[in-house]
Amino acid sequence: KNQVEQSPQSLIILEGKNCTLQCNYTVSPFSNLRWYKQDTGRGPVSLTIMTFSENTKSNGRYTATLDADTKQSSLHITASQLSDSASYICVVSGQSFQKLVFGTGTRLLVSP
Amino acid sequence: DGGITQSPKYLFRKEGQNVTLSCEQNLNHDAMYWYRQDPGQGLRLIYYSQIVNDFQKGDIAEGYSVSREKKESFPLTVTSAQKNPTAFYLCASSAGSYQETQYFGPGTRLLVL
Numbered sequence: 001k002n003q004v005e006q007s008p009q010s011l012i013i014l015e016g017k018n019c020t021l022q023c024n025y026t027v028s029p030f031s032n033l034r035w036y037k038q039d040t041g042r043g044p045v046s047l048t049i050m051t052f053s054e055n056t057k058s059n060g061r062y063t064a065t066l067d068a069d070t071k072q073s074s075l076h077i078t079a080s081q082l083s084d085s086a087s088y089i090c091v092v093s094g095q096s097f098q099k100l101v102f103g104t105g106t107r108l109l110v111s112p
Numbered sequence: 113d114g115g116i117t118q119s120p121k122y123l124f125r126k127e128g129q130n131v132t133l134s135c136e137q138n139l140n141h142d143a144m145y146w147y148r149q150d151p152g153q154g155l156r157l158i159y160y161s162q163i164v165n166d167f168q169k170g171d172i173a174e175g176y177s178v179s180r181e182k183k184e185s186f187p188l189t190v191t192s193a194q195k196n197p198t199a200f201y202l203c204a205s206s207a208g209s210y211q212e213t214q215y216f217g218p219g220t221r222l223l224v225l
Contacts, residue, residue: 004154031211043116043202043216044155089154096210102154 002027004092004103012109017080021106023073023090031093035064035075038087038105047075047088080110115139116217118203123222125190125197133188133220135203141215142208144186148172149200149219158201161186162208190222198224 004025013019025033032051036044048057048064050073057064061078077084087105094100115138125131137144143162147155157170161180175194180186186205190197201220206212 034213036216041200041219041221043204043218045216046213049213093210100157100210102156104152104154 002092002094002101004090004101006088006090006103006106008106009104010107010109012111013080015080015082015110015112019077019080019108021075021077021088021090021108023075023092023103025071025073025090025092025101025103027092027094027101029095030068030071031095033064033066033073033093034091035062035073036089036091038089040086044089077108082110082112084108085110116203116205116215118201118217118220120220121218123220124225125222126225128192130189130191131222133190133201133203133222135186135188135217137184137186137203137205137215137217139205139215140183141205142183143206143210143212144180145204145206145214146170146176146178146186146188147202147204149202155202158188197222 007022034049035047038044047062050057050066052068063076066073087107089105090103092101117136119134145160146158156172158176159178161167177189203217204214206214
């Protein structure tokens with residue numbers, strides 16, 4: 001069964017600290033992996049997208065990594081800010097529209 | 113939220129009533145999607161459309177209907193057959209292929225009276 005599992009479910013960190021969110025998937029065949037940020041009550045916004053051949057992609061303070069062999073990805077947030085408080089969703093795409101699988105997200109709270 | 117708008121922001125449905133959620137995009141995207149988001153679950157695909165006048169069922173299409181008469185519009189109707197409609201509904205669009213990044217609207221929260 002195609003699944004995307006994210007950990008931890010929730011995380012609280014102090015402003016200015018770094019954190020890493022994890023994503024494991026079983027989607028096969030694999031096309032690409034995306035990380036989205038979703039503020040409460042809003043639609044998700046794309047942060048990064050990586051294909052099979054890419055193992056790292058940065059977007060400002062956000063850096064995503066991908067290990068297609070172990071089917072794992074991580075999202076590293078550097079020097080966290082209060083505005084980083086949101087849910088972060090890992091999305092893995094297979095080979096068709098029907099094969100887009102969403103993780104349940106990690107809820108991050110950055111505390112002052 | 114890009115160039116995608118959804119309305120209304122909140123919608124209340126009475127039992128036995130059909131309600132329609134609006135989704136409009138000005139990104140000139142070919143593909144549009146409807147997702148349902150429930151607490152503790154990942155987004156689930158209700159319907160998608162790759163081109164005008166064509167749409168396909170997603171994983172949870174029962175109790176929902178859509179139309180795609182115009183490229184920029186993809187309304188979703190929640191029918192009385194959907195017994196548990198309370199959820200956050202998200203519309204998205206992409207340039208075409210499922211490999212393209214999807215851009216999401218701000219969402220509509222549907223509540224049952």
